[in-house]
Every structure is written in structure tokens, then in C-alpha cells.
Amino acid sequence: QVQLQQSGTELVKPASSVKISCKASGYTFTSNYMHWIRQQPGNGLEWIGWIYPGNGNTKYNQKFDGKATLTADKSSSTAYMQLSSLTSEDSAVYFCARLGARASFDYWGQGVMVTVSS
Amino acid sequence: DVVMTQTPPSLSVAIGQSVSISCKSSQSLVASDKNTYLNWLLQSPGRSPKRLIYQVSKLDSGVPDRFSGSGSEKDFTLKISRVEAEDLGVYYCLQGTHLPFTFGSGTKLEIK
Numbered sequence A: 001q002v003q004l005q006q007s008g009t010e011l012v013k014p015a016s017s018v019k020i021s022c023k024a025s026g027y028t029f030t031s032n033y034m035h036w037i038r039q040q041p042g043n044g045l046e047w048i049g050w051i052y053p054g055n056g057n058t059k060y061n062q063k064f065d066g067k068a069t070l071t072a073d074k075s076s077s078t079a080y081m082q083l084s085s086l087t088s089e090d091s092a093v094y095f096c097a098r099l100g101a102r103a104s105f106d107y108w109g110q111g112v113m114v115t116v117s118s
Numbered sequence B: 001d002v003v004m005t006q007t008p009p010s011l012s013v014a015i016g017q018s019v020s021i022s023c024k025s026s027q028s029l030v031a032s033d034k035n036t037y038l039n040w041l042l043q044s045p046g047r048s049p050k051r052l053i054y055q056v057s058k059l060d061s062g063v064p065d066r067f068s069g070s071g072s073e074k075d076f077t078l079k080i081s082r083v084e085a086e087d088l089g090v091y092y093c094l095q096g097t098h099l100p101f102t103f104g105s106g107t108k109l110e111i112k
Helices: none
Strands: A004-008 A011-014 A019-026 A034-041 A045-052 A057-061 A068-073 A080-083 A092-099 A104-109 A114-116 B004-007 B010-013 B017-027 B037-043 B051-053 B067-072 B075-080 B089-095 B107-110
Touching: A004 A092, A004 A104, A011 A019, A019 A034, A019 A092, A019 A114, A019 B075, A034 A068, A034 A080, A045 A068, A057 A068, A080 A092, A104 B051, B004 B089, B010 B017, B017 B037, B017 B089, B037 B067, B075 B089
Parallel strands: A011 A114, B010 B107
Antiparallel strands: A004 A019, A019 A080, A034 A045, A034 A092, A045 A057, A068 A080, A092 A104, A092 A114, B004 B017, B017 B075, B037 B051, B037 B089, B067 B075, B089 B107
């Protein structure tokens, strides 16, 4: 069965960077777009961008351009998102989600809580 | 960006009642391939969002038929008939027609 297993909680300092992961299993990793979504505390959901692991192509929400960098490792079926120049505004839960055959997010990771604090 | 206006922000209903949630988009969600990429998600407390409905009205496998989606162009509705305790959580609409993808602000469903 399809699973997206994300890395663990992160506590990071302001101005630093963090890289979180999303390990896919149960399907051909290179055949589906992987999307990333942010949920700030008490807030709704924001789309960050996608990566196509088959060729590494990416597309970002303009709001996250320069903040998020998406990569993928085909050998380990793992997608990554690096967040840079962190501020308290970046404290949030970050989800990865697979874009399925019906052009919507059919599987989600469990989410990674990132807390930015000195 | 396409703005998704979702109402109401919250609902409190008794078990067995029916509810409707509205989602209106600032642009038509009909894509160039003639499909409409409007989805409904449920985020149960402490969980990741889960897709319930895709392409306006198609139920995901395992989703009870108490859930139904309808609408077209810019105006969409999620209806839950005979609400059950397990239905509590926050419901979101999501459009996947235009980049960037955008979500509604959510409707919190509470059980009386």
C-alpha cells in the first residue's frame, strides 16, 4: 500500500536552514508528482510547490520562492524540502502529498512540525 | 491566485442531522481538459488531511455515501447527510485547476 513517511520534529534556530524528508513506498516513486503543503499553527493549508521525481522538475508557489527548495532521490524514493533563512513565521507543520491519477492529493504524509526558536 | 471562499467557518450539529458547506472560487475551475479539479478534504483532529471527494463529486474509495459533492464553474457544495461522530474535524476545499493550488479556509464541524 502507498505510504509517505516523513521525518521527525525539528527545533531550529532563526536564520538557519532545515531539510525534511518524505520517504515513499508502495508505488513507483518516479511516476507521480510530490507536493508540499504548509499548515501554520491554528491556520489553514498553503501549497508550497511540487517536484516530479522522474526528472527533477519543480514548480513553486511564488510566495515560497527562495524559501523552499525541493529535491528528490530516486535511489531511496525520498523527496526532500529544504527551508532556508528561517524565521518564526516558518514555524508550521509541513506535509508531503502525492498527486494521484485523478489530479488530486490521494496520499499524505503524517506531517513534520518545524519550530523556529532561539 | 484563485481565492477559495469557504463558508461557514464552523458548524455544530447533532448526530443524524445533515449539513452543507459552501466553497466559491474567484475564477472558474474548469480546466482546459474540461475537467473541474475541485476536491474536498477532511482533517480529523491530530491527523493529516484526507481526500474525500475529487473532481467535484467523485467519492474516494471507502468514503461513505453520506458524503456528496456538487457544483460547477465557481460554486461548489459538500453535503453530509446523517452526520456521525467520526465526521468531526475541519473540512477544506482545494482547487487544483490553476497554479498555485489553493485551499479554502476550512469549516470546523463539531458534534453537539
